[in-house]
Amino acid sequence: MMCEMCGKEVPSTRPVYIEGTNLNVCPNCARFGEGNRNARGGNAPAGPSSAILQQRLERRERRMNPKNIYADGRDRIQLVIGYGDVIKEGREAKGMDIEKFAASIGEKKGIIAKVEAEDLTPDDKLIKKIEKALGVKLTEIVQGGGAIGGGTNNKTMTLANFIKKE
Ligand SMILES: [Zn+2]
Structure with a gap:
């Protein structure tokens, strides 16, 4: 199972x-939860942990809303x-x-099997999972505005190369 806060694979979440x-989180992240009543005070718990919490929530936010990557910048x-081969080689x-x-x-x-054969485009979550498990990189950030709409200066790319986010 995956901790929804730090993204770690753990045997169980709560x-x-x-x-x-x-959130379903690992035991390590569970201490940020509000089950911890003695540390309450209306606000977030004092100390550096609230900054860490904020960071983690932001990271989670990005994971949950991959579209934001497209919305706030030109990078895609x-x-x-050949991601299928990358996975296959990493696995082997x-x-x-x-x-x-x-x-x-x-x-x-x-x-x-389908992902390796590139018959299936893995979603963001699966990509992350495979990358983490195999220590490989399956995505790249492509910079530059306009290419996704105009695409005139990028003839080597086909639409099939883009991740579909529906
Ligand atoms: Zn965690």
Whole structure:
């Protein structure tokens, strides 16, 4: 399971109520939750932890709203060309077959097989999961305005290279 605050893979998460949101978090992050009544005072708990909490929530925000990346700047994130091979090589480097790898990140074997064959575009969450598990990079940030709308100066790209975010 993935901690919704720090994004770590952990054996179990627990639901906590943090800053008006219910999150499933790892034991380490659970201490930020409001289950901790003795540290209350109307505001966020004092000390550096509230800054850390803020950071983590912002990070989570970005994860949950990948569209913001597009909205607030010209940079775009896209899957690297040949991402299927990158995954396959990373997986083989770890000595795992598809089944084993899929199980290790809690995905179905068929999903991973399709992603490796590039028959399926992994969503943001799956991309992150695979990157973390294999220590590979599946996306790249492409800079420059206008390319997504006009695309005149970028003939080598096809639409299929862009991550679909629906
Ligand atoms: Zn956590």
